Amino acid sequence: MLKQMLVQGLIAALVVGGAxxxxxxxxxxxxxxxxxxxxxxxxxxERSDGDRHAxxxxxxxxxxxxxxxxxxxxxxxxxxx
Amino acid sequence: xxGATSSRWPLAVLKAWHAVLxxxxxxxxxxxxxDTYAMHQFAGYLVLVAIVLRLAFGVLASGESPLRLPRPSWxxxxxxxxxxxxxxxxxxxxxxxxLAVVGLAALLGALxxxxxxxxxxxxxxxxxxxxxxxxxxxxVTYMYAGRKxxxxxxxRLSSAPRxxxx
Numbered sequence: 641m642l643k644q645m646l647v648q649g650l651i652a653a654l655v656v657g658g659a660x661x662x663x664x665x666x667x668x669x670x671x672x673x674x675x676x677x678x679x680x681x682x683x684x685x686e687r688s689d690g691d692r693h694a695x696x697x698x699x700x701x702x703x704x705x706x707x708x709x710x711x712x713x714x715x716x717x718x719x720x721x
Numbered sequence: 722x723x724g725a726t727s728s729r730w731p732l733a734v735l736k737a738w739h740a741v742l743x744x745x746x747x748x749x750x751x752x753x754x755x756d757t758y759a760m761h762q763f764a765g766y767l768v769l770v771a772i773v774l775r776l777a778f779g780v781l782a783s784g785e786s787p788l789r790l791p792r793p794s795w796x797x798x799x800x801x802x803x804x805x806x807x808x809x810x811x812x813x814x815x816x817x818x819x820l821a822v823v824g825l826a827a828l829l830g831a832l833x834x835x836x837x838x839x840x841x842x843x844x845x846x847x848x849x850x851x852x853x854x855x856x857x858x859x860x861v862t863y864m865y866a867g868r869k870x871x872x873x874x875x876x877r878l879s880s881a882p883r884x885x886x887x
Contacts, residue, residue, distance in 0.1 A: 642865045652744025656764055660748055664759035
């Protein structure tokens with residue numbers, strides 16, 4: 641029973657991962673609309689491509705506007721990656 | 722026959738749900754990065770929906786159905802410790818704990834979409850849930866396989882010649 645459940649979980653992970661990848665790709669290509677919060681310009685949400693890096697930066701999350709934080713920081717290059 | 726068939730499908734549904742929950746959590750944990758955030762979001766919402774459906778089915782399920790929600794009880798724990806009879810009470814404790822902690826992590830993640838200050842609590846609860854999941858895996862592995870392995874090891878050790886034990 642353990643082996644069976646382990647295999648079922650791994651298969652489910654593969655299926656979910658595949659579906660998630662398809663969803664992510666569709667969203668990136670613009671086939672799916674972004675969540676409503678980003679369309680209303682919620683300052684708490686930064687979902688656009690240019691702001692994606694800001695999301696992972698804990699310091700920037702403190703600030704409401706990631707672009708302002710970048711502008712205020714001299715010598716910072718947002719295209720390091 | 723009809724009775725056996727009708728009692729099998731709730732268990733099959735439960736196992737399928739468990740697979741989806743485990744797989745979804747695994748994908749959500751592995752994709753918790755800014756580069757794979759869309760995948761993380763998809764898997765996280767899937768986990769949240771799975772938990773909500775489980776709670777709904779659990780409330781609506783009949784008395785002895787496997788789909789009924791786990792009901793951990795200290796009284797049953799004490800009875801089991803005294804008699805060692807019946808289903809191990811930790812099964813119910815783990816099931817309830819996992820529903821709570823994984824559900825909370827998924828809920829905080831969904832709320833964090835609108836309130837970024839919830840991202841840190843979401844991450845903290847998700848990391849904590851790993852410990853509960855690990856303990857759950859260790860427990861079921863022991864209950865379903867560990868005891869057999871230990872019995873085999875014990876049998877081999879007791880049957881081995883004395884010279885090899887020195």
